[in-house]
Amino acid sequence: MIILYxxxxxxxxxxxxxxxxxxxxxxxxxxxxxxxxxxLSFFAHHHMDLTDSVYFKFDHISVLLNALLSLLIIPTFxxxxxxxxxxxxxxxxxxxxxxxxxxxxxxxxGVYFSEYLVILxxxxxxxxxxxxxxxxxxxxxxxxxxxxxxxxxxxxxxxIAFMGILFLAAQISDREGANLSVSYLMSMAxxxxxxxxxxxxxxxxxxxxxxxxxxxxxxxxxxxKTVAPFxxxxxxxxxxxxxGFIGVYRIYSIISMSEVIFWAQKVFLITGLISLIxxxxxxxxxKRFKRMFAFSSMEHMALILIALSVGKVGxxxxxxxxxxxxxxxxxxxxxxxxxxxxxxxGWFKDTGAYIKLNPTGALAFILGLLSxxxxxxxxxxxxxxxxxxxxxxxxxxxxxxxxxxLLTVIIYIFFKNGLHLLYAEKxxxxxxxxxxxxxxxxxxxxxxFGLVIYLGYxxxxxxxxxxxxxxxxxx
Amino acid sequence: xxxxxxxxxxxxLVYFGLSERVSRFVYLLSAQGLILFALVFxxxxxxxxxxxxxxxxxxxxxxxxxxxxxLNRLRKxxxxxxxxxxxxxxxxNVIIIVFIWVLSFVLGNNLNFEELHTPFFSAALASVTCGIxxxxxxxxxxxxxxxxxxxxxxxxxxxLSVGSKFPHxxxxxxxxxxxxxxxxxxxxxxxxRDTFQDISVQSLSKLKx
Numbered sequence: 089m090i091i092l093y094x095x096x097x098x099x100x101x102x103x104x105x106x107x108x109x110x111x112x113x114x115x116x117x118x119x120x121x122x123x124x125x126x127x128l129s130f131f132a133h134h135h136m137d138l139t140d141s142v143y144f145k146f147d148h149i150s151v152l153l154n155a156l157l158s159l160l161i162i163p164t165f166x167x168x169x170x171x172x173x174x175x176x177x178x179x180x181x182x183x184x185x186x187x188x189x190x191x192x193x194x195x196x197x198g199v200y201f202s203e204y205l206v207i208l209x210x211x212x213x214x215x216x217x218x219x220x221x222x223x224x225x226x227x228x229x230x231x232x233x234x235x236x237x238x239x240x241x242x243x244x245x246x247x248i249a250f251m252g253i254l255f256l257a258a259q260i261s262d263r264e265g266a267n268l269s270v271s272y273l274m275s276m277a278x279x280x281x282x283x284x285x286x287x288x289x290x291x292x293x294x295x296x297x298x299x300x301x302x303x304x305x306x307x308x309x310x311x312x313k314t315v316a317p318f319x320x321x322x323x324x325x326x327x328x329x330x331x332g333f334i335g336v337y338r339i340y341s342i343i344s345m346s347e348v349i350f351w352a353q354k355v356f357l358i359t360g361l362i363s364l365i366x367x368x369x370x371x372x373x374x375k376r377f378k379r380m381f382a383f384s385s386m387e388h389m390a391l392i393l394i395a396l397s398v399g400k401v402g403x404x405x406x407x408x409x410x411x412x413x414x415x416x417x418x419x420x421x422x423x424x425x426x427x428x429x430x431x432x433x434g435w436f437k438d439t440g441a442y443i444k445l446n447p448t449g450a451l452a453f454i455l456g457l458l459s460x461x462x463x464x465x466x467x468x469x470x471x472x473x474x475x476x477x478x479x480x481x482x483x484x485x486x487x488x489x490x491x492x493x494l495l496t497v498i499i500y501i502f503f504k505n506g507l508h509l510l511y512a513e514k515x516x517x518x519x520x521x522x523x524x525x526x527x528x529x530x531x532x533x534x535x536x537f538g539l540v541i542y543l544g545y546x547x548x549x550x551x552x553x554x555x556x557x558x559x560x561x562x563x
Numbered sequence: 564x565x566x567x568x569x570x571x572x573x574x575x576l577v578y579f580g581l582s583e584r585v586s587r588f589v590y591l592l593s594a595q596g597l598i599l600f601a602l603v604f605x606x607x608x609x610x611x612x613x614x615x616x617x618x619x620x621x622x623x624x625x626x627x628x629x630x631x632x633x634l635n636r637l638r639k640x641x642x643x644x645x646x647x648x649x650x651x652x653x654x655x656n657v658i659i660i661v662f663i664w665v666l667s668f669v670l671g672n673n674l675n676f677e678e679l680h681t682p683f684f685s686a687a688l689a690s691v692t693c694g695i696x697x698x699x700x701x702x703x704x705x706x707x708x709x710x711x712x713x714x715x716x717x718x719x720x721x722x723l724s725v726g727s728k729f730p731h732x733x734x735x736x737x738x739x740x741x742x743x744x745x746x747x748x749x750x751x752x753x754x755x756r757d758t759f760q761d762i763s764v765q766s767l768s769k770l771k772x
C-alpha cells in the first residue's frame with residue numbers, strides 16, 4: 089500500500105503548504121517531499137515486479153523513470169526557489185506554486201507506476217490540470233492563452249485516448265476475470281480482434297501525443313512550454329514527456345503480443361518522421377529559447393519513436409535516448425533560468441556576450457548545447473549513434489538519411505542561436521534591471537551534463553542491465 | 564425505445580448546427596443529458612443500486628443539471644447571447660451534420676462488430692465527429708467548450724456500446740473528465756474574458772513567434 093500512503097502524504101503536504109503559507113513551510117514541505125519521493129524510488133527498486141495498492145506495479149521501466157524524476161526533483165526545487173525570488177514575491181502564490189509542483193510530481197509518479205490503463209489515464213488527466221495551473225502562474229496575457237490551449241487540447245486528447253481504452257475494454261468484457269491491467273491485456277492480446285487493437289493504438293497514440301510532444305497534438309504543448317516558468321519547464325519537457333511515453337509504451341507492450349506489432353511499428357515510423365520534419369521546419373521560425381527547446385523535445389521524441397519502429401534492435405537505444413534527453417533538457421532549462429534573469433528576456437534578440445557576462449553559465453550552456461545536439465562528448469551521441477545503427481542495420485536506409493539531414497538542419501539552428509547568445513554584442517538594453525545572480529546556479533547543470541557523458545561512454549553494468557530488463561517484456 | 568432515443572439524440576446534434584443562440588446550446592446539452600439517462604435506463608438488464616446511482620449522478624445530476632447551470636452562469640457573466648461566427652452558413656452545417664450521422668450509421672452497420680452495440684457505437688461515432696466539427700467551425704471559446712461536451716457525450720455513448728464489465732471504473736472516469744473539463748475550462752473562460760475582453764479565439768494568438 090506504499091503508493092497509496094505516498095499519495096496521501098503528497099496531498100497532506102500540498103494542503104499544508106496551501107493552508108499555512110510561509111517560506112519556512114514551503115522549504116520544509118519541499119525537503120520532506122524529496123525524501124519521500126526518493127524513498128519511494130528505493131522501495132520500488134527493492135520490490136520489483138510486485139503489485140502495490142491494487143492498481144500499481146513496480147516494473148523496470150517505471151522504476152527507471154521514477155528514479156529520474158527523483159533525481160530531478162532536487163534541482164527543480166532549488167531552481168524554483170530562485171525563480172520565486174526573482175519573479176514572484178508573494179508568499180501565498182509561492183505556496184500555491186509549491187503545492188502544485190508537489191502534486192504534479194505525484195501525478196507523474198502515478199502515471200509511471202499505474203498497472204491499470206484507466207488509472208494511468210486518470211493520473212495523466214491530473215497532470216493536465218496541474219500543468220494548466222502552473223503555466224498560468226505568472227497570470228499575464230500569454231500564460232492565460234497558453235494555459236487555455238493546453239487545457240482544452242489536452243482534454244480533447246485525453247477523451248480520445250479514453251476511447252482507445254474503451255475499444256480494448258470491448259474486447260475483454262465478456263471474459264472471465266477480465267480487467268484492464270496491462271499484464272492481463274498483454275496475455276489476451278493475441279486473441280483480440282486486430283481491428284480493435286489498431287483502433288485503440290491509434291486513439292491512444294493520438295490522445296497522449298500532447299504529453300509526448302509529437303504529431304498530431306503537439307502545438308498546445310509547445311505553447312505551454314513557451315511561457316511556463318523555467319523549473320516547471322524542466323519537468324514538463326522531460327518527466328511529463330516520459331509520462332506520455334509510458335502511456336504509449338503500455339499500449340505498445342500490449343500490441344507487441346499480437347500480430348499487429350508490425351503495423352504499430354509503421355505507425356511509429358510515420359509519426360516519428362512527421363514530427364521530425366515539423367520540428368525541423370518550425371525551428372527556423374522560433375525567436376526565443378524556450379520555444380527552441382520545446383521543438384527540440386519534439387525532435388528527440390520523434391527519434392525515440394523511430395527507434396521503437398525498428399523493433400527489438402532499437403528498443404535499447406530508444407530508452408537510453410529517453411534517459412539522456414531527460415537529463416540534458418532539464419539542465420538546459422535550469423540554465424535558461426540564468427539567461428532569463430541576466431537579460432530579463434528569453435528572446436534571442438535580447439541576448440549576447442554571455443561568455444563574458446557569465447563565464448560559468450556559458451560553460452554549462454556550451455556543454456548543454458553539445459549535449460542536446462548529440463555532438464561528442466555528449467552521451468546523446470552514443471544513443472543517437474545506436475538509433476542510426478539500428479536503422480541502417482535493419483534496412484531503413486532512406487529513413488536514416490532523411491533523419492540525418494533533418495538533424496543537421498536542427499544542429500545548425502541550435503548553434504546559430506546558441507553562438508549568438510555566447511558571442512554576439514552585448515544587447516543595448518542590458519543591465520537596465522539588476523539580475524539576481526547566484527554563483528552556485530550552474531552546478532546542477534554541470535552535474536547533469538557530466539552524468540550524461542559518464543553514462544554514455546562508461547555506463548555501469550547495472551544501468552545497462554536495467555534498461556535491458558525494462559525492454560525484455562516487449563516483443 | 565432505444566432507437567427512438569438515439570433518433571432524438573441525433574436531432575439534438577442537428578439542432579446544434581442550426582442554433583446561433585448560446586442559451587440554446589445550453590438547453591441542448593441538458594436535453595442530451597436526459598436522453599443519455601433514458602438510453603442507459605432502457606439498456607440496463609439487471610439494475611444494481613450502485614450502478615443506477617452512478618448513472619443518475621452522471622447523466623441527470625451532472626450532464627442535465629449541473630453543467631447546464633454552470634454554462635448558463637458563464638453565459639450570463641460574459642453577456643453571451645448570439646454567436647454569428649460559424650465559418651459556414653447554417654444550411655450547410657445541417658447538411659454536413661446529417662451527412663456525418665448517416666455515414667456513422669452506415670459505417671457502424673457495415674463493421675457490425677459483435678463486441679459493440681451497433682446503434683450506440685454509430686451514435687457515439689457521430690457525436691464525437693460532430694463535436695470536433697462544431698469546434699472547427701466556431702471561433703469562440705464558449706462554442707469550443709460546447710463542442711468538447713458533445714465529444715464527451717460521444718465518449719459516454721461509446722462506453723455504453725462497449726457494455727463493459729467495468730461500469731464503475733468507466734463511469735467514474737467519464738465523470739472526472741467531464742467535471743474537470745467543464746469546471747476548469749469554464750473558470751478559464753472567465754479569465755480569458757477578463758484578460759482579453761473577448762472570447763474569440765483570434766485574441767488567443769499572441770504566442771506565435
